Amino acid sequence: xxxxxxxxxxxxxxxxxxxxxxxxxxxxxxxxxxxxxxxxxxxxxxxxxxxxxxxxxxxxxxxxxxxxxxxxxxxxxxxxxxxxxxxxxxxxxxxxxxxxxxxxxxxxxxxxxxxxxxxxxxxxxxxxxxxxxxxxxxxxxxxxxxxxxxxxxxxxxxxxxxxxxxxxxxxxxxxxxxxxx
Amino acid sequence: xxxxxxxxxxxxxxxxxxxxxxxxxxxxxxxxxxxxxxxxxxxxxxxxxxxxxxxxxxxxxxxxxxxxxxxxxxxxxxxxxxxxxxxxxxxxxxxxxxxxxxxxxxxxxxxxxxxxxxxxxxxxxxxxxxxxxxxxxxxxxxxxxxxxxxxxxxxxxxxxxxxxxxxxxxxxxxxxxxxxxxxxxxxxxxxxxxxxxxxxxxxxxxxxxxxxxxxxxxxxxxxxxxxxxxxxxxxxxxxxxxxxxxxxxxxxxxxxxxxxxxxxxxxxxxxx
Numbered sequence: 001x002x003x004x005x006x007x008x009x010x011x012x013x014x015x016x017x018x019x020x021x022x023x024x025x026x027x028x029x030x031x032x033x034x035x036x037x038x039x040x041x042x043x044x045x046x047x048x049x050x051x052x053x054x055x056x057x058x059x060x061x062x063x064x065x066x067x068x069x070x071x072x073x074x075x076x077x078x079x080x081x082x083x084x085x086x087x088x089x090x091x092x093x094x095x096x097x098x099x100x101x102x103x104x105x106x107x108x109x110x111x112x113x114x115x116x117x118x119x120x121x122x123x124x125x126x127x128x129x130x131x132x133x134x135x136x137x138x139x140x141x142x143x144x145x146x147x148x149x150x151x152x153x154x155x156x157x158x159x160x161x162x163x164x165x166x167x168x169x170x171x172x173x174x175x176x177x178x179x180x181x
Numbered sequence: 182x183x184x185x186x187x188x189x190x191x192x193x194x195x196x197x198x199x200x201x202x203x204x205x206x207x208x209x210x211x212x213x214x215x216x217x218x219x220x221x222x223x224x225x226x227x228x229x230x231x232x233x234x235x236x237x238x239x240x241x242x243x244x245x246x247x248x249x250x251x252x253x254x255x256x257x258x259x260x261x262x263x264x265x266x267x268x269x270x271x272x273x274x275x276x277x278x279x280x281x282x283x284x285x286x287x288x289x290x291x292x293x294x295x296x297x298x299x300x301x302x303x304x305x306x307x308x309x310x311x312x313x314x315x316x317x318x319x320x321x322x323x324x325x326x327x328x329x330x331x332x333x334x335x336x337x338x339x340x341x342x343x344x345x346x347x348x349x350x351x352x353x354x355x356x357x358x359x360x361x362x363x364x365x366x367x368x369x370x371x372x373x374x375x376x377x378x379x380x381x382x383x384x385x386x387x388x389x390x391x392x393x394x395x396x397x398x399x400x401x402x403x404x405x406x407x408x409x410x411x412x413x414x415x416x417x418x419x420x421x422x423x424x425x426x427x428x429x430x431x432x433x434x435x436x437x438x439x440x441x442x443x444x445x446x447x448x449x450x451x452x453x
Contacts, residue, residue, distance in 0.1 A: 021232070059201075070208070071201035071202065072201075
């Protein structure tokens, strides 16, 4: 119960901070998605098998609060989480520099894929146009891309540390419970 | 011992993807509308707290960054103030004339709009469908499709989704938006479309109509739900070849939508 409340609180906190705080102070081109950073943190810390249901919930509540078609973020987050889990198992994520590089690639991938994935369900008829438009806009604006990556990396560090502490606390509590039984 | 396929990672992914795809295409808005309303309503105090904090942080950041500019800005503002005072006298006369003309043409005066002021408490800049969340909703008499403006009748967008205490407003820069417009100076008529959340394009303007760079674009009275005379933007660039059927123009916005903090919702849009 405690773990459920803690994880659901993380989901709500991340989404509300994104919509009601971060997006209000950031400029339009800085695409920082805290939900994707949370997803990456959960996969790295606890793995796909343990966190997949929470990732589904994260996607569901994103759809609820972002007022989008229910299922679009669930689909994207699940596929993205699987992709991260797949890649991180085959590369050395535990090594400091390769791990760091991989996380930066994950962040960039997540931001870019997330920005085009929703348009697939939003307006299927002009998906090709949106894809070309977003690709040009995302990769040609170097200043914005660098800033987005730097701010995302800082946010990722904060979220990762926060989630790591909570997950360790949950693990400790669960172990204590098992011993007492 | 071989693991069961149902306990494999890929099985979970396939199952979730199937259910999610089903939900996307089924799109049970009636059911999830209630769920959405509940969660948005329940978290409204937290949302307001975060948006107020964001406003303070933003103002603080702006104040810090503008320290050096204040002296220079003050001087130019004094000059502008004098110029505007002189202009104001001239406009008062034009205003009287405008009121008379509006009465003769049976067009609703701008000051007769029943406006509901609302604070922006949320924003989505991540997706192509940029929108804002305002702190007024069904309880305040707002309805789906109502026009949203900022000071002096600058068109911002339309209410797309309505909840008890909040509403989702979609900007006019969205691809889904099509607004009937006309130019102030030449009277050329056309349709303004959103350019993937980044700007506006004026399209379907006849070759016989005249478009000029710098000409102001206002809403025309063809739209039933948007009042006439709201400022949409200014022609920035005309892009049409002689053999094209219609003329196109890039429209610049009069305000930066991403810097908005307050908006007004027009409750009595039907000006016919």
